[in-house]
Amino acid sequence: MFKFSSASFCLRGTKTLLVFALFSASTAALAFDNFKGVGRPATPAEVKAWDIDVRPDFKGLPKGSGSVEQGQELFEAKCASCHGTFGESNEVFTPLVGGTTKDDMKTGRVKGLSSGELPQRTTFTKVATISTVFDYIQRAMPWTAPKSLKPDEVYAILAYMLNLSEMVPADFVLSDKNIAEVQKLLPNRNGMTTEHGMWPGAPAKKGGIGNGGVPDTANKACMKNCKQEVQIGSTLPEYARTAHGELAEQNRSFGPVRGTRTLGPEAAKKAADAGTLELATKSGCMACHGIKSKIVGPGYNEVVARYAGQTDAEARLIGKVKAGGQGVWGSVPMPPNAHLKDEDVKTLVQWILSGAK
Amino acid sequence: MVDIVKQPGRLRPAPENFLSDEQVKAVGSGRRDFLRRSFIAAGAALAAPLAARASEGDPNILQNPAWTTSLGQPVATRPYGLPSQYESQLLRRESPGLARVGGASVSFAPLQGLFGIITPSGLHFERHHQGWHDIDPSKHRLMVNGSDDSLLKKAKVYTLDELMRLPSASRIHFIECGANTGLEWGNVAVPTVQYTHGMLSCSEFTGVPLKYLLDDCGVDYKKARYVLAEGADGSSMTRTIPMEMVESGEVMVAYGQNGEMLRPENGYPLRLVVPGVQGVSWVKWLRRIEVGDQPYATKDEAVHYIDLLPNGLHRQYSSIQEAKSVITTPSGGQTLLDHGFYNVSGLAWSGRGKIKQVDVSFDGGINWQTARLEGPIQNKALTRFNINWVWDGKPAILQSRAMDETGYVQPTYGQLRKVRGTKSIYHNNAIQSWKIIESGEVSNVQVL
Numbered sequence: 001m002f003k004f005s006s007a008s009f010c011l012r013g014t015k016t017l018l019v020f021a022l023f024s025a026s027t028a029a030l031a032f033d034n035f036k037g038v039g040r041p042a043t044p045a046e047v048k049a050w051d052i053d054v055r056p057d058f059k060g061l062p063k064g065s066g067s068v069e070q071g072q073e074l075f076e077a078k079c080a081s082c083h084g085t086f087g088e089s090n091e092v093f094t095p096l097v098g099g100t101t102k103d104d105m106k107t108g109r110v111k112g113l114s115s116g117e118l119p120q121r122t123t124f125t126k127v128a129t130i131s132t133v134f135d136y137i138q139r140a141m142p143w144t145a146p147k148s149l150k151p152d153e154v155y156a157i158l159a160y161m162l163n164l165s166e167m168v169p170a171d172f173v174l175s176d177k178n179i180a181e182v183q184k185l186l187p188n189r190n191g192m193t194t195e196h197g198m199w200p201g202a203p204a205k206k207g208g209i210g211n212g213g214v215p216d217t218a219n220k221a222c223m224k225n226c227k228q229e230v231q232i233g234s235t236l237p238e239y240a241r242t243a244h245g246e247l248a249e250q251n252r253s254f255g256p257v258r259g260t261r262t263l264g265p266e267a268a269k270k271a272a273d274a275g276t277l278e279l280a281t282k283s284g285c286m287a288c289h290g291i292k293s294k295i296v297g298p299g300y301n302e303v304v305a306r307y308a309g310q311t312d313a314e315a316r317l318i319g320k321v322k323a324g325g326q327g328v329w330g331s332v333p334m335p336p337n338a339h340l341k342d343e344d345v346k347t348l349v350q351w352i353l354s355g356a357k
Numbered sequence: 358m359v360d361i362v363k364q365p366g367r368l369r370p371a372p373e374n375f376l377s378d379e380q381v382k383a384v385g386s387g388r389r390d391f392l393r394r395s396f397i398a399a400g401a402a403l404a405a406p407l408a409a410r411a412s413e414g415d416p417n418i419l420q421n422p423a424w425t426t427s428l429g430q431p432v433a434t435r436p437y438g439l440p441s442q443y444e445s446q447l448l449r450r451e452s453p454g455l456a457r458v459g460g461a462s463v464s465f466a467p468l469q470g471l472f473g474i475i476t477p478s479g480l481h482f483e484r485h486h487q488g489w490h491d492i493d494p495s496k497h498r499l500m501v502n503g504s505d506d507s508l509l510k511k512a513k514v515y516t517l518d519e520l521m522r523l524p525s526a527s528r529i530h531f532i533e534c535g536a537n538t539g540l541e542w543g544n545v546a547v548p549t550v551q552y553t554h555g556m557l558s559c560s561e562f563t564g565v566p567l568k569y570l571l572d573d574c575g576v577d578y579k580k581a582r583y584v585l586a587e588g589a590d591g592s593s594m595t596r597t598i599p600m601e602m603v604e605s606g607e608v609m610v611a612y613g614q615n616g617e618m619l620r621p622e623n624g625y626p627l628r629l630v631v632p633g634v635q636g637v638s639w640v641k642w643l644r645r646i647e648v649g650d651q652p653y654a655t656k657d658e659a660v661h662y663i664d665l666l667p668n669g670l671h672r673q674y675s676s677i678q679e680a681k682s683v684i685t686t687p688s689g690g691q692t693l694l695d696h697g698f699y700n701v702s703g704l705a706w707s708g709r710g711k712i713k714q715v716d717v718s719f720d721g722g723i724n725w726q727t728a729r730l731e732g733p734i735q736n737k738a739l740t741r742f743n744i745n746w747v748w749d750g751k752p753a754i755l756q757s758r759a760m761d762e763t764g765y766v767q768p769t770y771g772q773l774r775k776v777r778g779t780k781s782i783y784h785n786n787a788i789q790s791w792k793i794i795e796s797g798e799v800s801n802v803q804v805l
Contacts, residue, residue: 032510032575038519039573042512047502050645053585053595056654059504092457114669126663126671129654136656139593140487143460146591191671192663198675198784200634200708201582201599208582208599209652209674213709216776217768221716221760223725230721230754233770234544234803235792236689241548241800243453247690249446250551252470256699257691259446260798262548 052147054135058180061134065175066156068163074153075160078142087164090120097164099125100187105167108190124165128192130183134158276351283340285348291356298329300356307353317349447471449480452540452552460488463534465555468685468704473731474529474739476558478615483622484534484556484636486657487592492642494618494626497589499610501574503581504649510575517612517626520565526609527563528632529738531706533678535635535662538785542774545801549690553789553801554683557704559739562630563613566606571648578604581648585655586629589644595655596638597674598631600648607632607737610643632737633708634676635783637662667778678708680767681786682715682742682759693797696750703728705740707761712740714760719746721754721790721804722769728757753793754804771805 054060076085083089087096099122104110110125112118118125127133138154140146149157159174167185168174174182183189194209197216202208242262244250251259280286288296289303298306307313322345324336337345413419449464456462466482476482483489494517502512534556540546547553567584584603588594602608609630612618619625624641631638637657652658652674663671682705687693705712711734716725728744742757759767770787777784792802 033573035523035569035573038522039513039515039570042500042502042514046500046514047512050500050587051502051647052593053504053587053647053653053655055504055649055651057651093461109669111669113665113671114667121665123660127660128671128673129659132654132656132659135595136660139595140591140656143458143487146487146593191669192659192673193666193670194673196664196672196675198672198677198679199599200677201601208601213677215679215765217772219758219766219768219772221714221725221758221766223716223727226723226725230723231771231805232721232792232802233805236545236548236801240546244450244548244552244690245453247549250448250450250467250469250549251446251691253443253446255470257687257693257799260690260692262690 052135052139054131054138056129056131058131058176061131061176061179062138062151063176064151064155065173065177066152066154066159067173068156068159068168068170070153071156071158071160071163074149074157078145078149079157082143087161095120095122097124097161098122100165102166104187105185108186108188110188110191113188113191124161124187126188126191128186128189130158130179130186133161134179273351273357276347277356279344280348280351280356283337283344283348288334296332297334300352302329303352304355313353314346314349317352318345321345321349447480449482449555450551452547455540461486463536463556465551466558468550468555468557468683469688469691471685472741474559474704474741475615476560478560478617478620478623481558481560481614481620481623482534482556485590485622486594487590489622490590490642491621492589492626497626497642497644499570499627499643500645501570502645502647503576504585504647508577508581508648508650509571513570513574515570520610520627521612523565523569525563525613526566527561527613528609528630529559529561529735530630530632531557531559531678531737531739532630532636532639533557533681533706533708535637535675535678535783538681538787538789539782541787541803542781542785543779545803548801550683550685550688550789553689554704556636557706557739559706560614561616562609562611564609564611564627564630567603567608567610567629567646568606570610570646571603576648580650583649583652584608585645585647585649585653586638586640586643587645587647588624588640589642593644594637594640594657595653596640596657597652597655598629598634598638602631602634610646633678633710635662635678635708638676662783664777664781664783666781672781675784678706679784679786680707680709680712680759680761680765681705682712682757682767683789684717684755684757684791687755687793687799688791689799689801691799693748693793693799695797696748699746699748700743701728701746701755702741702743703757705730705742705757705759706738707759707763707765708737709765710762711736712759713762713764715740715742716758716760717742717744718756718758719753722756722788725758748793750795752795754802755791755793755799756788756804758788769805770803 082092083096088098089095099112099118100110113125134154137157138149155174159172162168162182163170163172195211197211197214199210203210203212246263248259248261290299292301293299320334321337324334326333447467447470449466451462451464464483466476466480497517499515499520503509537556538553541553578600582600584598584600585595586598598608611628611630612626614620614623619628627643629640629643658674663673664675665671682703684701684703686702701717705715712730715728715730717728718725726744728742731741731743734740767786767788773787790802790804791799793799
């Protein structure tokens with residue numbers, strides 16, 4: 001059916017007939033199948049392929065199992081580069097594990113969340129439903145190859161994370177049979193509330209969620225002499241003023257206002273230099289060149305000295321960076337850098353010639 | 358300071374060369390009247406030809422510019438039009454340090470330079486959970502199924518060809534990330550309205566009410582009270598939507614945005630539109646709708662997009678974006694050109710319906726005046742407000758306060774923090790304050 005539909009341009013007529021035949025047999029409700037010729041039944045295989053969600057009541061959970069040990073191996077291979085070997089890393093994403101205690105497991109409330117002792121929330125300090133973690137690993141992980149994990153692998157990785165969180169022993173095997181037991185150990189399983197006014201559906205008293213839209217603040221539209229004094233709670237710290245670049249360049253150069261000049265020419269040059277150094281590092285230049293010292297190739301200070309006063313220095317260096325070269329600085333060749341964008345090469349060469357910093 | 362007097366249309370050339378350091382300092386301290394006098398002095402001191410010209414009038418008028426005296430470019434030189442070369446500074450931008458992976462980051466819309474209520478599609482804010490793709494529409498499918506077969510008569514698959522044959526609706530709605538202004542819960546953290554409020558955009562969306570598709574599949578509305586929406590990207594982002602909203606007809610399966618197809622960064626070729634609800638529920642690259650009899654507790658409603666309260670509990674399934682407003686001109690990181698008249702302009706919106714009133718204060722919230730609302734005022738859409746103001750050169754604190762049709766009034770930081778503390782991350786709709794000092798520089802402050 002799926003393949004059939006992809007070829008819908010040439011098979012349009014046939015398909016319409018088929019769909020019509022299928023649907024006309026059913027006793028339709030008023031609006032059911034109201035749009036003749038539009039849509040077709042999903043095949044069981046299609047539904048199975050896409051319907052991978054796992055709910056808190058474990059509806060949708062695939063059969064399978066995986067051990068902590070298998071999980072550790074998989075985690076180190078597929079997850080650790082972002083999350084750290086122990087799921088503790090804060091380098092790329094916020095940490096997965098940590099911040100929970102044995103006591104939390106008993107109460108189902110992570111104490112650190114209210115006591116303020118937690119430096120940072122981790123996945124396991126927040127999540128109240130173990131299905132969420134299974135579902136997410138299965139649908140979206142690993143980062144660069146989502147949906148590549150088989151159910152057993154998802155179980156194993158989750159088992160390893162549970163072990164890291166000290167919820168299960170090192171010889172534990174997680175499966176569709178015992179995951180409901182694990183749910184009962186989740187440290188923050190009682191940590192959610194839906195008692196608020198921000199659910200747009202039916203309220204809890206009518207079988208839905210929340211309080212039916214009652215807000216938690218009640219400001220008044222006072223117009224005159226609304227208070228005695230203006231209390232400033234916080235002002236923009238100086239570092240934050242400049243952390244977002246040159247604000248003058250983030251506004252029009254005409255109109256009722258101008259962007260405030262936040263960096264000034266010197267700071268702007270410094271920021272540009274820092275950006276170019278990063279570009280140089282990313283482009284691999286700094287592996288062979290030092291700013292003030294020879295590594296494999298010459299230091300940039302030496303390059304500047306050699307080309308000083310030559311009007312065509314920029315063009316010649318751009319050519320050398322792109323095509324590579326040998327002999328000027330000795331026998332070790334400079335490899336060609338055809339992969340670099342022209343504008344990046346130009347930026348790098350100008351940076352070098354202006355006395356790279 | 359230098360920029361301030363460089364505005365086109367003024368008779369006199371830029372004054373920086375005519376002002377001594379002392380004079381520049383005088384301007385910096387707010388003595389603008391002094392500026393005017395110095396122009397006259399500077400004009401008199403100029404070399405003869407320029408002075409003569411200045412006394413006759415503006416050279417931009419006296420001498421026809423190149424665009425008035427030469428042939429312009431033909432039609433379709435740029436088959437897909439682009440903004441003027443002079444508009445290169447208003448771009449969507451990232452906030453440094455906010456996220457470490459571009460595929461799971463945010464770019465903010467430059468609200469400080471936008472007019473009216475429609476966000477140009479190319480400046481619409483971005484939030485991706487696992488990067489964006491440009492999906493081939495001929496290969497994109499939308500499936501509607503049930504968590505249980507008994508919840509509908511038939512699970513179905515629709516192609517874009519088919520969805521675009523269905524009765525369509527076009528509606529203007531705002532979309533705001535639940536984490537908009539989230540950086541500011543504890544204290545002032547970012548300098549401009551782009552970074553405080555720029556996870557906000559508003560477009561005219563065209564699509565099919567989701568109700569039509571659920572009807573078409575014969576959904577049992579008595580049992581199926583929740584809808585799961587799922588994307589086709591790597592993250593296959595999922596969120597739970599209440600069936601009541603679908604039944605209202607407001608939730609749309611949209612393919613159109615501002616007269617053209619959705620942009621890839623905004624979900625091309627299909628996204629969910631859930632008016633009034635935070636952006637994360639507007640699932641992009643929408644590939645599947647599942648109807649169910651209970652909420653799903655997906656990652657983005659069980660680990661993220663949950664609001665931490667002072668008592669350690671998290672609010673789950675918080676979705677509605679409550680009434681909020683912000684002044685965009687003048688705003689943080691800008692400098693006023695001079696004393697005198699200004700049109701103070703901003704945006705107001707509410708996830709609970711229409712904006713009824715916006716009040717503006719120039720004294721940090723002691724006294725308020727009601728602003729003009731630019732109509733037509735639409736349901737769950739941005740509403741532009743404007744108010745006249747003459748700046749006397751004295752320090753001022755500008756605020757705006759929105760009220761929606763339910764009578765709800767946007768809270769102060771003090772009121773909001775009293776209930777929710779400072780670690781909620783999401784749903785910060787507190788009144789924004791911009792402080793203006795004598796030099797004309799506007800900066801971000803928080804008034805309690």
